[in-house]
Amino acid sequence: MRPILLKGNLVSLGILLREDLRQVWLxxxxxxxxxxxxxxxxxxxxxxxxEWYETLRxxxxxxxxxxxxENSSRSLVGLVGLHRIDYHNGHAELGYFLAREHWGHRYxxxxxxxxxxxxxxxxxxxxxxxxxxxxxxxxxxxxxxxxFQLAGRWKRHQYVPGEGFxxxxxxxxxxx
Ligand SMILES: CC(C)(COP(=O)(O)OP(=O)(O)OC[C@H]1O[C@@H](n2cnc3c(N)ncnc32)[C@H](O)[C@@H]1OP(=O)(O)O)[C@@H](O)C(=O)NCCC(=O)NCCS
Numbered sequence: 001m002r003p004i005l006l007k008g009n010l011v012s013l014g015i016l017l018r019e020d021l022r023q024v025w026l027x028x029x030x031x032x033x034x035x036x037x038x039x040x041x042x043x044x045x046x047x048x049x050x051e052w053y054e055t056l057r058x059x060x061x062x063x064x065x066x067x068x069x070e071n072s073s074r075s076l077v078g079l080v081g082l083h084r085i086d087y088h089n090g091h092a093e094l095g096y097f098l099a100r101e102h103w104g105h106r107y108x109x110x111x112x113x114x115x116x117x118x119x120x121x122x123x124x125x126x127x128x129x130x131x132x133x134x135x136x137x138x139x140x141x142x143x144x145x146x147x148f149q150l151a152g153r154w155k156r157h158q159y160v161p162g163e164g165f166x167x168x169x170x171x172x173x174x175x176x
Contacts, residue, residue, distance in 0.1 A: 005066060006117055008110045011077065013066035013118065018053060020067055020076050025049045027078070027099045031161075036136040037097065040161055061085070064118065068098065068111045077102040080111045082119055082128070090126035092119055096142075108138070112146045120175045127174050133158050134167040148173040 006013045016024075025046050027033055034040045056065055065081035078098030085092040094115060098108055119125045130148065132139045148171040156165035 002067075004069070006114045008071070008114050010071060010105065010110050011107045011114070012069045012071055013080065013111065013114045014069045016053070016056075016065055016067045016079065021049050021053055022046070023076060024079060027097070030100060032100050033097050035160060036133045036139065037095075061087075064123075066111075066115065066118070068096075068107060070102070070107070077107055078111065080115045082115060082123070082125075085123065085125070087123075087125075090124070092123070092125055092128055094119075094128050094130040103138070109142050109145055112142050116146060116173065125175070127172060129170065129172040132169050132171060133160060134169055135160065135163060140169065140171075143171045143173075146173065 002014045002017055004012045004014050025044065028044055028049070031040070034042075056063060062085050063081065063083050064085065065079055067076050068078040068080055069075065070077050078096065080096040081094070082092040083095055094112065096108060096111055096115070098111075116128060119128050129151070130143055132143060134140075134153075150169060151172045152170045154168040154170070157168040158166055160166050
């Protein structure tokens with residue numbers, strides 16, 4: 001059991017537990033999950049994961065990371081986070097990933113919707129932004145369905161293994 005912060009129809013956002021970390025570490029090293037994330041080439045050690053968790057717990061003001069829980073089974077399926085939270089300017093950067101076996105059920109879309117609700121209603125932020133690589137069509141779809149608009153692009157900015165340099169799209173969503 002764990003505290004549920006926001007409940008949706010398909011998934012809910014809960015507190016990330018230390019006991020989730022081994023599972024998250026396995027998913028985070030899956031090259032298909034990493035493909036369109038920052039540092040796709042990187043290998044993450046379990047000890048890195050533990051240190052990251054401790055930092056997250058101690059410096060919770062600047063970053064909120066939620067576990068995404070499937071409502072039907074209550075099991076962990078991925079993570080969604082608000083990073084670089086800037087209370088002075090009222091914005092944060094959104095990031096998310098799901099375990100590969102849970103893709104395609106609209107869990108990503110609902111997790112982003114709930115993370116926006118947390119950002120706007122609970123943290124009182126005014127804007128959330130995201131960086132997405134151009135070939136990541138499911139992720140672009142998730143952002144657009146959640147009201148994000150394309151704000152700009154960095155051309156041939158990110159090297160994706162096997163695909164070469166791709167554009168990075170900058171998306172933003174205001175509270176209104
Ligand atoms: C991106 C990710 C979170 C998507 O999660 P998901 O739960 O499978 O996504 P959803 O089912 O909520 O929505 C995907 C949408 O993209 C659409 N889609 C899927 N594949 C597509 C494709 N090849 N082309 C266009 N649209 C596509 C789906 O039809 C769906 O849209 P719809 O609801 O209008 O039908 C998941 O694939 C993931 O974790 N990827 C690895 C990490 C990552 O890339 N994170 C994002 C970094 S910006």
